[in-house]
Amino acid sequence: MATNDNISEYLIAPRPSRTGLTRGVTGTDQNGDKIDLNVVEERPLTIYLNAQEIVTAMTIGDYPEYLALGFLRNQGMLDDSETVTRVDYDDELSVVVVRTKSKTTFEDKLQKKTRTSGCAVGTVFGDMMDGLDQVKLPDVRTRTSDLYTLAAKINRTPSLYLQAGAIHGTVLCQGDRPLVYMEDVGRHNAVDKIAGWMFSQKVSADDKILYTTGRLTSEMVIKTALMGIPVLASRSGFTAWGVEIAQQVGLTLIGRMKGQRFVCLSGEERLLRDADPQSVPDEPRKSGRKGHK
Template identity: 30%
Template sequence: MHKKSCPEEYPITLVVNGYEVAVFQLTHQDLEDWAYGYLFSEGLIEHKNDIVSLKVEPDFGAIRVVLGNDIDAEKMLSKKKHYTAGCGRGVTFFSMTDVKTFTKVKSKKSYRLSDLLKRRAEFAKNSPLYLETGGMHGACIVNEAGEMTVREDIGRHNAVDKVIGHAVRQGLNPKNLILLTTGRVSYEMLSKAAKFGFSIIGSRTAATKQAVQLARYLNIELVGYLRGKMAIVYTSTGRVIDDVTEQAGTQPNLRVLP
């Protein structure tokens, strides 16, 4: 019997301009990416240059961030907190009503189902912490060339923050990227993706009803159960083309919900 190591998680306090935002359960890898991604997802920064300094102190369980003077961090952080569901519990300052004010996606770019399934399989093979422990979530962004960046964490929403943080730090254009995740897509996960501007989000598991409603409203293509040769499309933007059924000549692999 192969014995896997246990996944790790640590309490990390995020401190912004001297204000303690919350204590998050995080995996130690890629904490700078997480901080950039979380602050962007929550509307505290719009560009990487909005951060004057960022210091990760894993031995003290803290990440200390100083934002530019034109950022009203106190006003944002005084909003009501919404605690996220699932592993690696987090906190968001956006309600569903807030998310509906985000810019709607206008991309007309389409993707073949076979490509999404292929990328999902490659993603699984390039998730070292999951392969080592069997207990990690992952998120991945794929560019037009098929190149992928993978980040992992004990929490599904933390992993998404990490890949968004990488994209923000690298100045990547969301119009040219696909977001894939191992975790359930809930409304706060959808809000993170919507804030960055992804036009398509794929998951190996389900999406909640609230996430589907928001995706439809914001014109985001939301795909669940990307496994083997099947998928469920919760939305109807037409960005996912079922070329798998055509090749196999079998029953539809792409189920589009009304």
């Protein structure tokens, strides 16, 4: 059951009751009975870098400035040396403009687009692997007790997912504390919002954990690595390319994290198993998944 007990730990927590994030609709259930429910709103947001239009993303509409900054940061269009002078958001036009001190031109990069496996049609410009060979993630140990604690806290946090579903959540964590919880229709958007917050607040990634409700795909692994975060965990499963890239860059990758159980496919040597799984409340296994231990 969701509670408000741990909301005070967050620097940014979900706001499921915020106006405009959901819309009430009426339908019928399997018996033909009337049913009222809330569904997630999605709307276009066009991102500009100075005078250049970059992309139009489908999003729930919260934290547009962080989404724009994070998208540009994760696309390699903003780096730590760049000075952002202003970020202007026009709610009526659904446009956000990121302005920088120096001139920027990315015509060549914009010519090459890669559709990713992210929900809501994620898009990556240029070479997805750009910069990965230069990534040096910190060699940090991760306590399994922290992972169990984080999963329990995050799963109890009131969220748009619990209220309406059809959405992904991504949480920036430190030790056993969840710091920033972002949600969106696409997990890539939720990650970009985290990246934008970190960029604007100049937050170090060295001792952070990224927790996501979505699949551990190549895109998720690449974005996490390029953000400099050494640990990525999820309730969901993996893709083979995601695992391969995590092993290549030295990212600790943990999936299928439910109750007592999880699977580590990269970074086992960096796990500090300081918690007895039997002391953790378990979740019932789904039928047809008996082969997964």
